[in-house]
Amino acid sequence: MDRLLIRGGKKLNGTVEISGSKNAALPILVATLLTDEPCILHRVPNLRDVRTTLKILEYLGKKTTYQNNTVTVEANGKLKNDLPYELVKQMRASFWVAGPLLARFHEAQIPLPGGCAIGVRPVDIHLKGFEKMGASCQTESGNVLIRAEKLNSAKIVLRFPSVGATQNLLMCACLVPGETVLENVAKEPEIDDVIAFLNKMGANIHADDKGRLIVHGVNALHGAEHTVVADRIESGSYMLAAAATRGEVTVKNCVPEHNAILLEDLQEAGFALDIGETFVHVHSYEGDIKPLRIRTAPYPGFATDLQAPWMTLMTLCCGTAEIDEDIFENRFMHAPELVRMGADIATEKSLARITGVKTLSAAHVQASDLRGGFALVMAGLCANGETEIERVYHIDRGYENLEEKLTRLGADIRRYNPDRDDF
Numbered sequence: 001m002d003r004l005l006i007r008g009g010k011k012l013n014g015t016v017e018i019s020g021s022k023n024a025a026l027p028i029l030v031a032t033l034l035t036d037e038p039c040i041l042h043r044v045p046n047l048r049d050v051r052t053t054l055k056i057l058e059y060l061g062k063k064t065t066y067q068n069n070t071v072t073v074e075a076n077g078k079l080k081n082d083l084p085y086e087l088v089k090q091m092r093a094s095f096w097v098a099g100p101l102l103a104r105f106h107e108a109q110i111p112l113p114g115g116c117a118i119g120v121r122p123v124d125i126h127l128k129g130f131e132k133m134g135a136s137c138q139t140e141s142g143n144v145l146i147r148a149e150k151l152n153s154a155k156i157v158l159r160f161p162s163v164g165a166t167q168n169l170l171m172c173a174c175l176v177p178g179e180t181v182l183e184n185v186a187k188e189p190e191i192d193d194v195i196a197f198l199n200k201m202g203a204n205i206h207a208d209d210k211g212r213l214i215v216h217g218v219n220a221l222h223g224a225e226h227t228v229v230a231d232r233i234e235s236g237s238y239m240l241a242a243a244a245t246r247g248e249v250t251v252k253n254c255v256p257e258h259n260a261i262l263l264e265d266l267q268e269a270g271f272a273l274d275i276g277e278t279f280v281h282v283h284s285y286e287g288d289i290k291p292l293r294i295r296t297a298p299y300p301g302f303a304t305d306l307q308a309p310w311m312t313l314m315t316l317c318c319g320t321a322e323i324d325e326d327i328f329e330n331r332f333m334h335a336p337e338l339v340r341m342g343a344d345i346a347t348e349k350s351l352a353r354i355t356g357v358k359t360l361s362a363a364h365v366q367a368s369d370l371r372g373g374f375a376l377v378m379a380g381l382c383a384n385g386e387t388e389i390e391r392v393y394h395i396d397r398g399y400e401n402l403e404e405k406l407t408r409l410g411a412d413i414r415r416y417n418p419d420r421d422d423f
């Protein structure tokens with residue numbers, strides 16, 4: 001398995017170009033199941049999760065081609081309406097095929113995605129919504145069978161504004177006759193991008209002044225072409241890496257307003273930023289990093305996906321910072337690894353207390369999840385000496401061309417595979 005070797009202590013310097021959003025690309029790819037006509041998607045990041053989603057589409061009966069970040073999805077015979085566990089266990093987002101398959105075939109059989117490293121991650125909100133639309137959901141031998149004689153429009157109030165459930169229910173509601181109203185929905189920019197794509201396909205979705213999503217069902221959707229929105233999590237990750245290494249970096253082709261809270265927090269911590277329409281320039285800053293207390297929350301709150309990289313920045317603060325992780329119950333696995341690199345972090349339940357240290361030191365560490373993995377990369381970039389990171393496959397799920405982008409910013413980072421390469 002691949003590892004990363006990072007010789008730290010260099011400030012990042014230069015410009016980094018942001019890729020298309022993983023968390024928008026995945027549901028948009030899944031939404032192509034709602035039509036038999038061809039769909040063309042641009043700015044699709046070349047990531048493990050995207051390749052898994054293409055495998056899922058192929059398994060279900062689509063033909064996909066992927067070249068230079070453009071994906072074409074076409075019909076290739078009759079679609080299936082079940083998924084094998086092999087595919088679902090690779091990526092929880094596979095469960096999102098349930099909505100489009102239920103809408104089209106009134107029946108879908110999908111293995112329940114289990115928990116994952118960052119928490120239990122149930123799908124009850126998805127299933128409750130399907131039930132409101134007239135489906136029955138039965139679990140047998142680890143599979144959930146979702147079936148409906150007839151689907152009906154409904155008013156669905158989500159117990160929590162889940163990103164996945166909002167997308168899944170939206171995709172289903174597009175083809176359900178009548179007016180479906182979704183309330184307490186997720187407001188992440190990725191949801192807006194999915195809605196933009198669905199409307200291009202002929203769906204009729206709009207948000208009302210109370211923030212509810214109103215879906216007028218249509219008979220069929222058609223093919224569409226779409227460019228995926230910039231990845232705000234990748235953007236934020238590079239801003240944080242620039243800040244932590246005290247570097248001078250322009251993060252290009254992003255949407256700064258999607259990172260509004262992070263930008264405020266970075267400025268409050270001491271960093272000067274130039275914020276344009278499509279870029280953020282992080283100025284080099286040698287002063288004290290102010291400790292802050294942040295709390296993760298649904299958008300527009302502080303993104304849980306940026307909590308781990310933020311923690312790495314705070315390991316170098318001047319005083320004691322705090323993080324409340326309010327979205328996932330077990331999302332501090334990077335903390336003990338950061339401690340191995342010299343950080344001073346105490347965690348208790350959903351609270352992490354981080355007392356700043358002068359420097360981090362290189363160590364042999366393991367990535368335990370995607371964003372926690374990036375937090376370790378950041379720590380490696382800051383630390384004196386050579387850091388070795390194992391289980392890089394987690395990081396590969398979400399950061400396109402990571403080494404190339406960091407190398408262009410002046411980092412000393414390389415990938416190797418101990419079973420294959422000599423070092």
Ligand code: UD1
Pocket residue numbers: 022023024026092093119120121122123124125126127160161162163164165186304305327328329
């Ligand atoms: C998506 C993102 C992930 C991000 C998360 C929160 C993708 C591929 N993943 O994940 O990167 O960290 O949003 O912004 O886009 N929950 C339930 N029941 C449900 C569904 C969710 O209890 O039916 C809970 C989860 O356990 C979790 C919280 O709600 O505690 C948030 O989950 P959700 O917003 O659904 O996250 P995902 O869509 O899985």
